[in-house]
Amino acid sequence: MTEGDEQHDAVVGSKLLKDDERWNDVTPIYHSDAENAVVPIAASEEFKDAFAYFRAIVQKDERSERALQLTTHCAELNSANYTVWQYRRNILQSLGSDLHQELKYCAAIIEDNPKNYQVWHHRRVLVEWTKDPSKEIDFTDGILRDDSKNYHAWQHRQWVVEHFKLWGEAELDYSARLLEEDQRNNSAWNYRYFIISNTTGFKGDILEREINATLALIAKAPHNESSWNYLSGILLDAGQSASQQVVEFCESLYSDKKRRSPYLLSFMVDTLSEKIDKGNDAKDNVERAVKLLDELQQIDPMRRKYWLYQKRSIENAVQSKIGA
Incomplete structure (x- = not known):
């Protein structure tokens, strides 16, 4: 059972909040115009119940353990709701919660929703607060093993490397490995360009190395657009014309x-x-x-x-x- 499951059980158990005496002091706020909407949104009774109580605690700005547990429940019902995650961060700060435990919870949500922008943003904020990027490289690697072109994972990895100055040969080696596995991985080409352009730049031996490596991959797959784009890009960046080679x-x-x-x-x-x-x-x-x-x-x-x-x-x- 994950932390999220425990929080879910703690807040709702097996019944709706409106039937839970622990929430008797809260007056739920339902959407008053839902029935008259031109295109009504189909929602379960559980969804309507949870978000009615969520609106109520936001209105009264309640920052408590039960409010935190309610955001867990709401995120389970709609993990793309920006307000849920923003309010959850407010509660975490007010309660002084264990942010490393929150990172574990966030990782579980991302693994279930790997292309959910709101959850990735939540993770970025947590890493900023903890000032601890130690798990992020391995974490993004795990996500990218399942989907090597996941835009959100790449964006997070770039942010971590840039924000915490984690430039190094390891990241170049990482892009090289991915390109060996799939030279059509445009994301890996972009990441390689990102690393080099922010460190050594494309000049001298670096430029020659990149040209040779790119030509070798083009020779294997001449119909791959990504490698041609990379070759054009590094020459343009270096202000160089195509060499005789x-x-x-x-x-x-x-x-x-x-x-x-x-x-x-x-x-x-x-x-x-x-x-x-x-x-x-x-x-x-x-x-x-x-x-x-x-x-x-x-x-x-x-x-x-x-x-x-x-x-x-x-x-x-x-x-x-x-x-x-």
Whole structure:
């Protein structure tokens, strides 16, 4: 039996609060307009009863053990209710409750509701209050093992690392492990970018390491958009153009029709466009970019109009220079 179960039993037992003499001193507040609502919300008798008493204790600002137990009951009925969690925090502070026990309770709720924003926010506040992030890395790892793309877990992990300055090789190793398991995990790519951009930055040996590692993963799955986005992003962050190594890698992929992808062609177009924008608008660069954009219209028909726009933009830019 969890702490939440114990609190639930303590506050409601097996009957409604309106039938519990321990709550006789509280006048419940029911929704007066519920019956006349255009689209009435279906709710159980237990739900109506619990929240009627919850409204009453909020109105009188009661901060007691039974009020805390009532918030447990209400959270069980609707764990996404912001007011329930906010008022629970008010009570915890007033009572001087054991926040580490509350973190255990919060963990149990998150495990049952891993994508509930309100509960994750509650956990963040608790960690801020305790100033103890020692369990958060392992906790988020456990959640991400079940769902490696859980946005709330990633957001919490980023906050913990940034707030408590937990930058380090361990977090880079963590992202690398996840990418080895699933290189299409866009969240892991984003996390890796987050760690590096907030520590060493993408320069020198770091940039070279990241380029090499990314090219290796692209070679395994050339149709994976996430890795191409990462490659473009780190080059942009570093203010670098694609190196000869990267250009040759792209040409090697392009030579094999089975390994061509819209992401490869788009990256090649961006590289050529950058050269053209910098004045290197040699005929072969323009012709190659136009050819690639024509091909993109065929292999990526969903964005055909965008690729046509890109083609016309390059052609118009070159024409304007000739006219000038």
